[in-house]
Amino acid sequence: MTFIGKPLEAIDTPALIVDMHKLEENILRVHRATFDAGLDIRPHIKSHKTPEIAQMQVRAGAVGITCAKLGEAEVMATAGIEDIFIAYSLVGETKMRRLVALAKRTPRLSISAESLEAARQASSAFDAAGIELDVMIEVDVGAGRTGVQPERAVAFADQVAEMPALNIVGMMGYASHFAYTRRGEAALAEGAAEEGRVIGEIAGDLAAAGHEMHRISGGSTPTAGRYQEGCGLTEIRSGSYVFYDRNQVDLGAAPMEQVALSVLATVVATPTPERAIIDAGTKGLSQQVGSVSDGYGWLPEVPGAKVVRINDEHGFVDVREAVRPLEIGEKVQVIPARGPTCVNLYDWLYAVRGGVVEDAWRIAARGRNT
Amino acid sequence: MTFIGKPLEAIDTPALIVDMHKLEENILRVHRATFDAGLDIRPHIKSHKTPEIAQMQVRAGAVGITCAKLGEAEVMATAGIEDIFIAYSLVGETKMRRLVALAKRTPRLSISAESLEAARQASSAFDAAGIELDVMIEVDVGAGRTGVQPERAVAFADQVAEMPALNIVGMMGYASHFAYTRRGEAALAEGAAEEGRVIGEIAGDLAAAGHEMHRISGGSTPTAGRYQEGCGLTEIRSGSYVFYDRNQVDLGAAPMEQVALSVLATVVATPTPERAIIDAGTKGLSQQVGSVSDGYGWLPEVPGAKVVRINDEHGFVDVREAVRPLEIGEKVQVIPARGPTCVNLYDWLYAVRGGVVEDAWRIAARGRNT
Numbered sequence: 001m002t003f004i005g006k007p008l009e010a011i012d013t014p015a016l017i018v019d020m021h022k023l024e025e026n027i028l029r030v031h032r033a034t035f036d037a038g039l040d041i042r043p044h045i046k047s048h049k050t051p052e053i054a055q056m057q058v059r060a061g062a063v064g065i066t067c068a069k070l071g072e073a074e075v076m077a078t079a080g081i082e083d084i085f086i087a088y089s090l091v092g093e094t095k096m097r098r099l100v101a102l103a104k105r106t107p108r109l110s111i112s113a114e115s116l117e118a119a120r121q122a123s124s125a126f127d128a129a130g131i132e133l134d135v136m137i138e139v140d141v142g143a144g145r146t147g148v149q150p151e152r153a154v155a156f157a158d159q160v161a162e163m164p165a166l167n168i169v170g171m172m173g174y175a176s177h178f179a180y181t182r183r184g185e186a187a188l189a190e191g192a193a194e195e196g197r198v199i200g201e202i203a204g205d206l207a208a209a210g211h212e213m214h215r216i217s218g219g220s221t222p223t224a225g226r227y228q229e230g231c232g233l234t235e236i237r238s239g240s241y242v243f244y245d246r247n248q249v250d251l252g253a254a255p256m257e258q259v260a261l262s263v264l265a266t267v268v269a270t271p272t273p274e275r276a277i278i279d280a281g282t283k284g285l286s287q288q289v290g291s292v293s294d295g296y297g298w299l300p301e302v303p304g305a306k307v308v309r310i311n312d313e314h315g316f317v318d319v320r321e322a323v324r325p326l327e328i329g330e331k332v333q334v335i336p337a338r339g340p341t342c343v344n345l346y347d348w349l350y351a352v353r354g355g356v357v358e359d360a361w362r363i364a365a366r367g368r369n370t
Numbered sequence: 371m372t373f374i375g376k377p378l379e380a381i382d383t384p385a386l387i388v389d390m391h392k393l394e395e396n397i398l399r400v401h402r403a404t405f406d407a408g409l410d411i412r413p414h415i416k417s418h419k420t421p422e423i424a425q426m427q428v429r430a431g432a433v434g435i436t437c438a439k440l441g442e443a444e445v446m447a448t449a450g451i452e453d454i455f456i457a458y459s460l461v462g463e464t465k466m467r468r469l470v471a472l473a474k475r476t477p478r479l480s481i482s483a484e485s486l487e488a489a490r491q492a493s494s495a496f497d498a499a500g501i502e503l504d505v506m507i508e509v510d511v512g513a514g515r516t517g518v519q520p521e522r523a524v525a526f527a528d529q530v531a532e533m534p535a536l537n538i539v540g541m542m543g544y545a546s547h548f549a550y551t552r553r554g555e556a557a558l559a560e561g562a563a564e565e566g567r568v569i570g571e572i573a574g575d576l577a578a579a580g581h582e583m584h585r586i587s588g589g590s591t592p593t594a595g596r597y598q599e600g601c602g603l604t605e606i607r608s609g610s611y612v613f614y615d616r617n618q619v620d621l622g623a624a625p626m627e628q629v630a631l632s633v634l635a636t637v638v639a640t641p642t643p644e645r646a647i648i649d650a651g652t653k654g655l656s657q658q659v660g661s662v663s664d665g666y667g668w669l670p671e672v673p674g675a676k677v678v679r680i681n682d683e684h685g686f687v688d689v690r691e692a693v694r695p696l697e698i699g700e701k702v703q704v705i706p707a708r709g710p711t712c713v714n715l716y717d718w719l720y721a722v723r724g725g726v727v728e729d730a731w732r733i734a735a736r737g738r739n740t
Contacts, residue, residue, distance in 0.1 A: 012464045012465070014739055046683065068682065068683040088649075089638035089639050089649075089698075091638055091698055091699045092382070092699055115639055115698050117698040118638070118639075118699075145647065145681065145684055145686070146639045146641055147639075147641060266462060268458070268461055268488070269484055269488075270485070271516055272519070277516050279458075279459075282656075282657075282711050283714050283739055284739055286657070287652075287657035287711075288657075311515065312416055312711065313416065313438040328461055328485050329461045329462055329487060340682055341652050341653065341682065344653050345714070345715075345739075346739075369653055369683075369715070369716075370384065
């Protein structure tokens with residue numbers, strides 16, 4: 001049976017839903033603000049893993065896309081995306097063989113470089129294949145995740161530049177500490193500016209040492225659409241702005257009305273007047289990451305109802321402060337704490353417009369985690 | 371390419387690995403202890419979602435299996451499992467249509483009943499189909515999740531007994547509060563005994579009221595293999611004992627040496643001497659549920675190395691207390707905090723024996739969450 005053309009409530013639950021109008025608006029708004037600042041946008045697709053959405057982003061002016069996993073990039077290349085950046089350290093023989101094969105069928109492919117070991121492996125593999133690979137020097141700009149330490153950036157780039165098959169085309173940093181520690185419009189705009197200053201300064205050092213800086217890449221979702229002209233970056237990699245989620249709302253990145261993603265769930269039990277149980281738990285809503293928001297799910301149509309606890313297959317909705325009780329069999333939309341980990345649990349994404357199912361998209365890069 | 375017959379290290383990462391010897395030992399040990407107590411085992415398969423493992427459990431004497439989701443049950447029926455219990459409230463027209471279709475191809479199917487609304491829907495659907503359905507009365511025995519409150523159990527069963535197509539065959543309870551709040555052998559054995567007393571007493575009330583109690587069902591993993599003869603139960607639904615995980619080790623349910631499940635990951639970066647980064651984060655290891663264990667992953671071959679933080683695709687390994695440093699490109703086995711949510715992230719499970727890949731199993735019920 002198909003759900004297309006039917007009301008949202010016809011979908012069997014739990015199911016992942018995207019509001020098409022909000023999705024389109026989110027893409028247009030963030031892209032327009034980025035273009036107005038004279039910057040490129042190269043969205044990270046790990047948030048949605050869905051070729052149809054990547055294609056919407058490209059049609060809305062994205063210069064290309066960013067992937068974390070080689071498996072995601074393979075899916076997106078097959079879907080016809082022509083400019084792909086893999087912002088992830090790829091190491092090992094299997095990964096190198098797959099990377100060369102991908103490069104041969106992708107018009108513009110680039111990867112990040114942050115260790116001599118990984119860079120040498122890539123250079124050898126591409127040299128043997130007789131082709132070259134564009135690389136972005138990854139610098140740890142303070143988030144303490146991956147990337148060479150800033151004081152080693154120039155020396156590292158000098159060594160990469162010596163490798164026969166690699167072309168340095170720019171640098172990248174991930175500055176979550178300038179985004180996820182801030183709350184509200186002014187603080188997020190200041191975070192975007194600080195990120196641009198820090199990354200731009202290191203890019204300046206690299207350029208002064210003779211390395212081409214065609215692309216200076218940053219970005220995260222709370223700061224998406226908040227980068228200014230001359231900020232020090234040329235390219236923004238934000239991704240979750242397509243959907244937003246409760247964490248982003250609580251950070252002040254977007255109002256609740258702009259959240260495009262929800263889980264459609266059914267109330268399966270109302271064992272006590274205080275508690276309703278829905279059929280989405282850790283395997284349908286995911287745990288939140290970090291501690292931005294207090295809870296696991298929010299019911300926008302039933303203000304006051306909140307998922308306060310989750311087991312594998314059960315969501316515990318506290319209805320004590322809800323505007324009305326929930327009834328067994330009722331279908332409810334639930335806003336997740338964090339979108340990307342929630343999307344990663346589903347095989348299908350239902351595109352809904354005005355309460356009617358418009359399309360069902362395979363989340364084709366889900367599970368492509370190697 | 372196939373990895374079968376190759377060394378474990380040949381598998382591309384991140385990948386989910388099961389140690390076959392430990393898996394077989396875990397199943398045998400728990401089943402034997404359960405049989406020795408004169409009890410049936412009906413393992414919950416939501417922990418592994420893999421038909422090959424369900425079949426191992428049946429070959430090792432399981433009377434049948436337990437599923438949470440109808441989609442899981444459909445997969446297991448297709449794989450030839452003949453006795454399936456769905457311990458979950460099923461409501462709605464689509465679910466009823468699917469449930470009737472499943473009953474027609476499953477020799478022995480039963481479900482739980484905990485609300486009049488859901489029970490009436492099932493009775494109508496089965497009555498219309500001209501077949502009957504076995505139901506287990508679900509009682510909330512103190513975990514505060516689903517189930518009718520104990521004082522309403524007999525009245526509820528009386529009403530279900532009036533429904534034309536439903537046969538009451540027993541009762542079930544889920545008593546996580548007697549298991550996940552205990553630590554160590556003696557406390558867990560006492561938890562198992564308390565669970566049996568509480569569930570057995572309610573079953574006694576139901577039997578006294580004239581309801582058949584062929585099956586009195588309980589069970590969780592910390593208490594698996596710890597139920598005694600005459601404990602009040604007849605059937606144990608534990609599931610995660612096939613693998614165990616770090617949470618179970620910290621609860622005292624099993625020693626670390628019995629943990630059969632791990633994630634094979636690659637060290638992709640060593641940005642500082644304190645920190646190594648592996649290619650498994652929230653989408654490869656999952657968040658832990660609750661707060662039993664302090665961290666997200668443990669490296670049994672590198673004592674002292676622990677995953678202390680996870681992003682979507684990055685695991686941060688603190689190596690300050692590790693017995694040796696980690697090297698870029700190195701493949702490491704990582705014990706997850708919680709197995710079932712971790713399994714739910716992967717499409718394939720690699721069966722490894724003595725360091726050699728013996729088989730690759732599709733986790734066929736993953737994503738079957740409706």
